[in-house]
Amino acid sequence: MSAPVLDGAGAAATAPARFVAHVMGTAVSLALRGRHTGDGAARDAWAAVVADLRRADALFSPWRANSLVSRIGRGELAPADAGPEMAEVLAIGAAAARGSGGAFTLHPRGRFDPCGVVKGWAVERACTHLRALDDTGWCLAAGGDLQARAADDGEPWRIGIEDPAATGRIVATVPVVDGAVATSGSAHRGAHVVDGRTGATPSGIAQVSVLDASLTRADVDATAAFALGEDGVEWLAHRAGRTALVVRSDGAALTVRGPDPADG
């Protein structure tokens, strides 16, 4: 059993079992609590998650010469002929571009690059393998974006939202029972998100974190809101079912709550 850690507040918390793999150019971390944490079912689920993500990387990485994305980029493959998964990713990206007035784009810097969609989408899909673990809470994170579910009657996952100005510190915590948190910002990779309307690096906003039931939506919205720069806050306030934490460039932090999702 692993020792309890990071528990300075003295809360009676169970340290989760953890797994790490490097996929998609980043680290993927899984935490498990409950019935299946280190048994064969847990290890099989983790292996299936990693296999899913490796496959998504093989299909969508712009850094792999044989990926669908690279082949489309070279004009060797029409997007329409690139299979159902590409169709799904393109549809998500197109909807995000429409919904953000073009700030979100599948063609940052003029090149076809669906990275803004793929990570959240792939991680959410891979969670299918974790949902199959009974009486088990799980939290799957990839490079700062995560989808989580607490076990029935289990404690919520406590998510720390990182301070963009001081890596290693957190600006907020949020308990997640069943949902996703995605963060977009300039902290680690420099300016890799551009405003699709202008091609410029967004300004005014240091970081956007979005909570939603779905990591696909949270990830796309975080990227879109960050790309919108100063307009992102107002935009987020109209996104149904989302809650966001926005850290401005001057350090101010805002919580933005969109309208409730439509019932049903």
Next chain:
Amino acid sequence: MVSPVRRIVVAVMATLSAVTLLFGYRTSTSGPDTTAAAASTARSPGTTSTTGGTTGGTAAASGTGATTVTGDAAQTRYGPVQVQVSVSGGRITAVDVVQYPDTSGKDQRINSQAIPQLVDETISAQSSRIDMVSGATYTSEGYVTSLQSALDRAGLPS
């Protein structure tokens, strides 16, 4: 970089067809300090009631005396939310959420839209128990020195 924190400024409530909330906080130069003691700010005798308008805006802060204004409780799907603004010398000195939907327990189980709780900057991740980190995307190299990596190492069998 690291500046003393104080939660402050702006609270805006927009009551649209559904409720939209914007809680504002800002770092302040007014000194090091403590947690934003949410519920501890006493309501002053001069409490007045104000209904939130639509978006945007800083709460009006004119006049020079110290006053505390408590907004009407806004009904949200998850319970009432009420914000109190303290104004002194024409400046907003504090915003406190005096009523807040309970983000624990049963309601929370059906609520994937919990509200992030700002933490005091003087509190490190080590003293605020967290399971996982959400932050701007890092690479595999960047991960090595990340907070997430520290959490993972702590839980992995060595």
